[in-house]
Amino acid sequence: MPGVDRHQDFEAYARDSQRRLYRTAYLLCGDADDARDLVQSTLAKLFQHWRRASAANHLDAYARTVMTRTFLAERRRRLRDLLAHGPADPPPAPLHADLRVTLLAALAELPPRARAMVVLRYWEDLSVETVARLLKCSESTVKSQCSRSLARLREQLGEAHVYTTES
Template identity: 65%
Template sequence: MRGQDELSFEEYATARTRRLYRTAYLLCGDPHRAEDLAQATLAKLFAHWRRASRMENLDAYARTVLTRTFLAEQRKWSLARRLGSLVGSPEESRHGDADLRVTLLTALAQLPSRARAMVVLRYWEDLSVETVAELLGCSTGTVKSQCSRALARLREQLGESSPYAPV
């Protein structure tokens, strides 16, 4: 990579690392693993920066890389590693309700990895059904049905009377 490309990548990485980390954290529920996922995503982007930097929507491409890295890793890890730590990062503990964070992360951790990815992308990242389907390489019907089932499961786990139950 040459000087201008390196500067371009550094600017992008500096501006987007925090957002990649937050999304990775919601996917895996472990702050250390989220850092690893965000770094792996940036490493993959760096390796193909010339092509990636010409993408029409680089953020969407980065989310695709992150999500696919997470899903590939999920297939390799044991159940104990998948569940990981549910404690938030020090940065996040200064913001938001800690009980809510732990409750939601615990509930998310109970979902299968692909369903969890769909819920995070659809409702946290606020992506359209079509975009999530494209990112995960499935049909829009699959996204709709899996999200519906995942939300029903979250409601069941959290209980309808829970203040944290999804609407």
Template identity: 75%
Template sequence: MTARRRPDSAGIEEFARASQRRLYRTAYLLCGDADTARDLTQTTLAKLFQHWGRASAADHPDAYARTVLTRTYIAERRRRLRDFRAHTPITAPPPAVGPELTVTLLSALAELPARARAMVVLRYWEDLSVETVAGLLRCSPSTVKSQCSRSLATLRARLGDARLYTTRS
């Protein structure tokens, strides 16, 4: 019987302190809720702790953590959606109306499917390349391009007037 190696606790603690805010920001943009974002961040860090040997050996531990975060978010959304659909009759969603652009944008983002939302956040908020997003989500670059294009069109349609996005008068 071989003894199980303990993860390098100093390394994971240092990494967690350094990347927690960045992971939380991405998690918040993905889920749109502060409490859920905190839970998602903690779940991600717990998974990284479990597999710290593999994560610390990665060329880019931050990218590894972002991948874990994104995949955890998508898996959780699928699980919630499956449970929701099983227990809720199908009805039309209420129209998204918010007093400020930020609230309206988050509301519109929340209406996108989990995978499409992840693509938009990673591609345009995190400013990752198409190839990087494709690698994170295990799909082709053309899928990322087409999904982002459709998602942006959906967001534009829901948000309405293009003048809202400009800072000039």
């Protein structure tokens, strides 16, 4: 079956060249996640046109060309989107970064279900009824668990919560 051999040839090439492609993609993108995405897009395009790609004299050069063109097209698309939608406001600097780390550490000390209740109730600002429905428990359980959890957080944070009122 010629189609099966073609698929096996592509899989072998993808397996053997993935690291090489990733290194090149990382140098192009400068970011690990973007590099992985670029490698996947490149491999997808190679697979789509494998008959033509596998006939190339230098398959690695062909793959690098596909990768580079994909990278540039993506950058052009991002630039067009940026120009069309205007520059995004920069994210605000995190206020009280040390308090945020302390709060995350204190939340991590809560049992998973209690942590979920606190996050859903106070961070996501969901109602008691909604949290109870999501976690399949009674409203009184949500109220009591949140009350205990907040007391525990206040105890762990000590005076740290005082800084949240300063501007």
